[in-house]
Amino acid sequence: xxxxxxxxxxxxxxxxxxxxxxxxxxxxxxxxxxxxxxxxxxxxxxxxxxxxxxxxxxxxxxxxxxxxxxxxxxxxxxxxxxxxxxxxxxxxxxxxxxxxxxxxxxxxxxxxxxxxxxxxxxxxxxxxxxxxxxxxxxxxxxxxxxxxxxxxxxxxxx
Amino acid sequence: xxxxxxxxxxxxxxxxxxxxxxxxxxxxxxxxxxxxxxxxxxxxxxxxxxxxxxxxxxxxxxxxxxxxxxxxxxxxxxxxxxxxxxxxxxxxxxxxxxxxxxxxxxxxxxxxxxxxxxxxxxxxxxxxxxxxxxxxxxxxxxxxxxxxxxxxxxxxxxxxxxxxxxxxxxxxxxxxxxxxxxxxxxxxxxxxxxxxxxxxxxxxxxxxxxxxxxxxxxxxxxxxxxxxxxxxxxxxxxxxxxxxxxxxxxxxxxxxxxxxxxxxxxxxxxxxxxxxxxxxxxxxxxxxxxxxxxxxxxxxxxxxxxxxxxxxxxxxxxxxxxxxxxxxxxxxxxxxxxxxxxxxxxxxxxxxxxxxxxxxxxxxxxxxxxxxxxxxxxxxxxxxxxxxxxxxxxxxxxxxxxxxxxxxxxxxxxxxxxxxxxxxxxxxxxxxxxxxxxxxxxxxxxxxxxxxxxxxxxxxxxxxxxxxxxxxxxxxxxxxxxxx
Numbered sequence: 001x002x003x004x005x006x007x008x009x010x011x012x013x014x015x016x017x018x019x020x021x022x023x024x025x026x027x028x029x030x031x032x033x034x035x036x037x038x039x040x041x042x043x044x045x046x047x048x049x050x051x052x053x054x055x056x057x058x059x060x061x062x063x064x065x066x067x068x069x070x071x072x073x074x075x076x077x078x079x080x081x082x083x084x085x086x087x088x089x090x091x092x093x094x095x096x097x098x099x100x101x102x103x104x105x106x107x108x109x110x111x112x113x114x115x116x117x118x119x120x121x122x123x124x125x126x127x128x129x130x131x132x133x134x135x136x137x138x139x140x141x142x143x144x145x146x147x148x149x150x151x152x153x154x155x156x157x158x
Numbered sequence: 159x160x161x162x163x164x165x166x167x168x169x170x171x172x173x174x175x176x177x178x179x180x181x182x183x184x185x186x187x188x189x190x191x192x193x194x195x196x197x198x199x200x201x202x203x204x205x206x207x208x209x210x211x212x213x214x215x216x217x218x219x220x221x222x223x224x225x226x227x228x229x230x231x232x233x234x235x236x237x238x239x240x241x242x243x244x245x246x247x248x249x250x251x252x253x254x255x256x257x258x259x260x261x262x263x264x265x266x267x268x269x270x271x272x273x274x275x276x277x278x279x280x281x282x283x284x285x286x287x288x289x290x291x292x293x294x295x296x297x298x299x300x301x302x303x304x305x306x307x308x309x310x311x312x313x314x315x316x317x318x319x320x321x322x323x324x325x326x327x328x329x330x331x332x333x334x335x336x337x338x339x340x341x342x343x344x345x346x347x348x349x350x351x352x353x354x355x356x357x358x359x360x361x362x363x364x365x366x367x368x369x370x371x372x373x374x375x376x377x378x379x380x381x382x383x384x385x386x387x388x389x390x391x392x393x394x395x396x397x398x399x400x401x402x403x404x405x406x407x408x409x410x411x412x413x414x415x416x417x418x419x420x421x422x423x424x425x426x427x428x429x430x431x432x433x434x435x436x437x438x439x440x441x442x443x444x445x446x447x448x449x450x451x452x453x454x455x456x457x458x459x460x461x462x463x464x465x466x467x468x469x470x471x472x473x474x475x476x477x478x479x480x481x482x483x484x485x486x487x488x489x490x491x492x493x494x495x496x497x498x499x500x501x502x503x504x505x506x507x508x509x510x511x512x513x514x515x516x517x518x519x520x521x522x523x524x525x526x527x528x529x530x531x532x533x534x535x536x537x538x539x540x541x542x543x544x545x546x547x548x549x550x551x552x553x554x555x556x557x558x559x560x561x562x563x564x565x566x567x568x569x570x571x572x573x574x575x576x577x578x579x580x581x582x583x584x585x586x587x588x589x590x591x592x593x594x595x596x597x598x599x600x601x602x603x604x605x606x607x608x609x610x611x612x613x614x615x616x617x618x619x620x621x622x623x624x625x626x627x628x629x630x631x632x633x634x635x636x637x638x639x640x641x642x
Contacts, residue, residue, distance in 0.1 A: 020226070021223070021226030022226075048330055049226070049330065049331070052274065053274065053278050053312060054315050054319060056312065057312060100297075103298055104297065104298075104301075104308075107298055107301045107302070107308060108301070108312060127208050127210065127211035128211065
């Protein structure tokens with residue numbers, strides 16, 4: 001007997017992380033703020049400075065995860081890629097890779113949902129507030145893509 | 159994955175000002191003409207940029223803004239800044255409710271940060287031994303073999319975050335500590351919710367310590383001797399010498415446990431400490447003024463917090479402190495890996511203090527704020543952050559704007575110790591010019607004991623690699639290896 005398909009839309013979580021006090025490092029929280037303004041039902045948005053292990057709890061409570069972070073190198077205006085769980089060990093506690101977070105979610109709670117990482121290219125990371133002009137342009141394009149992908153999934157049965 | 163790169167053509171290293179601040183950890187091992195390890199340095203973050211960032215800000219904004227320094231221990235900066243700004247606001251003593259609320263928030267921070275370090279960062283090394291293959295030494299392998307540790311890690315940390323949220327208004331970056339007090343008390347609903355869980359949290363902390371002690375007994379010599387060196391220590395203590403991680407006076411002891419200075423008010427820190435600049439790093443090297451630059455360096459953090467305290471005012475942590483100190487046979491405990499043992503005792507102490515405050519009715523008081531009478535131009539505070547003594551020093555002008563800030567963070571104080579730990583590992587494990595997997599692993603283990611704050615306040619995409627370089631006596635690169 002086939003399993004019944006839920007008609008509820010998938011629960012989505014956007015984790016836009018980074019530090020707005022370091023210029024373009026605030027791209028993740030800026031994207032989070034823009035998506036939060038859309039006030040979509042079934043879409044949770046958080047904007048921590050850094051990822052941490054207890055985020056695994058939130059992750060397992062959702063069906064689709066959108067990680068949004070700034071990049072200092074790589075494609076412009078952004079790069080979107082599917083994430084797979086990965087095991088790592090760091091030398092300090094100030095870094096947690098989103099792929100490692102997925103691995104923790106799987107191990108702690110037996111579930112790692114579908115996850116995507118959107119790396120938005122930034123340019124200025126000094127101690128100051130406000131995105132650079134080029135980063136703002138990249139943000140606009142990134143948010144447009146996010147909004148499209150999130151809204152498209154809202155109509156997708158789980 | 160590690161990338162091995164052996165340089166055929168000698169060249170000098172150019173340290174880019176950005177990458178030395180953040181982006182990756184950098185270790186340089188310098189050999190002498192005989193090919194032996196002459197020196198080793200761990201290049202760590204500096205905070206001058208952030209100090210400039212807050213210049214010109216109104217002083218009352220600083221306790222919130224300063225948290226952008228670190229996503230892991232923002233509460234320590236929040237509270238240190240608030241304590242300094244109390245002085246700027248002309249407040250000598252805040253109300254009991256405000257003081258206890260801040261303390262509760264602080265112990266929530268210590269709990270969650272120390273838990274993150276112990277369970278997530280260090281448990282693979284401690285439980286498997288750091289000679290174990292690297293593919294087995296990670297948190298996932300730990301959780302496969304010790305699934306309860308995953309539960310402790312997540313839920314102790316989450317509990318600490320809930321304490322911060324209940325006292326600070328927000329889980330990550332609280333806003334409640336303001337010059338002269340706090341802007342909220344602990345509501346009954348939050349208190350009761352936390353009361354339900356606190357005994358379980360304390361029990362897990364105790365179980366974690368027992369598990370660590372078992373691991374130590376299995377590899378006692380390795381635990382004792384790895385990256386061993388003796389040092390002085392500095393920590394805040396209460397005026398009577400009892401452990402106090404929130405407020406008090408500065409105490410420094412030498413490697414034999416003799417007092418170097420004691421009872422020093424945080425506002426007089428410059429009478430005892432001086433910050434030295436060295437040519438190869440932006441970072442300053444604080445040292446004890448009376449002992450000079452060669453002998454005045456010291457360690458801070460959990461090992462210092464335990465070594466410096468005459469006792470602890472919570473029973474479970476005090477019992478464990480006595481066992482810990484007995485391992486030093488009347489002298490301070492100096493082992494690098496003893497940081498982890500000490501950190502767990504501090505974790506237990508934090509859980510006990512949280513429980514104490516959750517049953518203190520003062521936290522539901524409404525006397526939250528004191529208005530100062532005379533504005534002052536200087537505010538200086540100390541707090542024991544999870545990684546050690548944190549000093550905030552501000553000067554504010556007549557327009558209420560910050561004109562100067564000086565922060566001595568714990569990683570700065572541990573700078574010399576980190577170098578010595580890496581040097582010790584290099585001397586023991588470097589063979590020829592090859593940067594072996596074993597050397598890389600052991601360097602990481604030594605660094606992890608101190609958990610330096612390298613990437614504070616920024617988190618551009620990607621992991622932080624550790625780059626280890628071996629140079630000859632002239633500074634030419636002989637080998638370089640990157641652990642991704």
